[in-house]
Amino acid sequence: MAAFAHWTAIALYSATTILAAMSYLRQRQPHMVPLLALLAGALVAHGISLYYTLISPTGYRFDLLAMLSLVSWTINLLVLLLATRQPLQPLILILAPLGVLTVFAAVYDWGGVAPRQQLSTGIAVHALLSITAYSLLTIATLQAIYLYYQNQQLHNHKPGGISRLLPPLQTMESLLFGLVAFGQILLTASLITGFLFVDNLFAQHLVHKTVLSILAWLLYSVLLWGHWKLGWRGNTAVRWTLAAFAALMLAFFGSKLVLEVILHRSTWG
Template sequence: MLTLSPSLLPSLAAACLYAAATLYQALRLKQGAKADKRLLCLLGTLAVIAHATGLYSQLIRPIGLGLDFFSAASMIAVAIIVVTMIACARIPVENLLVLVFPLGFLTVLLAQFAPSGTVQLIEEQPGILSHILLSIMAYGMFTIAVFQALLLLVQDHRLKHKHPSGLIKNFPPLQTMESLLFGFLWAGWILLSLSLISGWLFVENLFAQHLVHKTLLACLAWLVFSVLLWGRNRLGWRGHKAIRWTLGGFCLLMLAFFGSKLVREFILHI
């Protein structure tokens, strides 16, 4: 008798809901109209519930937390979508959903169907789990900041060339978009700082052979974002300079987590 994985049906349901929400919002934006925020959030909430249900089955193992490459990406995607939808209730960032919903669609399917590498089992100690949670929240917040930076770049380019599309017409003013970007960056920087502090406190040896690259790259990313926020506060950095620094710091941060994880699980098998 064929036995289905307990995560299969919720993962497929989440993928369908993400796809439906993305298609609906993309069509509305193409028409130059705003999507119904309540409908988007309803579809997104149902998708996140299904996504989290499937992810729980994939993560929880008898002897610890099984956090492989694709399930980690899926977990971060859930955090990104939840934070974005919460933000939508207070600030005009619903256009970000057209970018984060496809991210959820992609990661939930990869976590379900892509072959996993060497699974890293993590003991469920409160200190370690708090470090993981803070790291995921920091990665999620900086991912939202990068999406916001990319939308800001598109908006700035279209406005300078006087070709506002249906998508751009639904954006908040450029100054508001930029303020939102730095709000996300500040939140991400605080979370990353707390993540690094919790790592120093609870991880036995942050400079062990399998952690040294991750630690150094994360510290470099923290430094890049610190310089960016200082430059914004003291020198008034904005526009393309702010976007370049944001993308640079994000690349370092993603290399710190996903780069080292990819090498360990699929190349070195450790």
């Protein structure tokens, strides 16, 4: 079943890529129903493949290749949902081949399996949600930086480069807020599972990560509220995205720096 899902996902992602590429080369709009149907089928097969990739009889996989496959699936799902209302065909042409590569790469067990005896199901779910949320919000940050660049190009009347190959600015802004909203849902689930399954999230070795993650969640919430209620967009959205991601990055890496470098040096000072 795992091998069948794996190769079915690769075949359907490849068919999606070919259909999108043929339409792009002929400079005509693709027939969206078959294109999105192929992408949806690829996502179903990819999801089944991911189940067997991430969960083995002996434990759970958290290595880079497995996580890249999970993030690729999440982004392609978001694009599928948005493509029903937005012209995202160029992104499908970019992301469907990424699906092929990540599904194929995830077959290789690069980092080994975390044994079930060392990791409960609840902690494994929390870890998967945290990694996926962080990855998705990282991509949202890169998207925000690109939007800033695109805004500057338009302001200086110098549109060009990669901008000619991608959807219009308004569509790319919709994708940014879709990424942030999807990432915020995963971050919320990550925090909830953390409080449910992690012993004392405010213990000394976890308090930095917990507080900064909650701060990031609040900043992303303000950004989404400002967009939907006050119409925030453009550079305002970029600034809030970068500020929220800075807090999230400190939560993931700053707490490690505090624990392993600063406190370690003060202890052995």
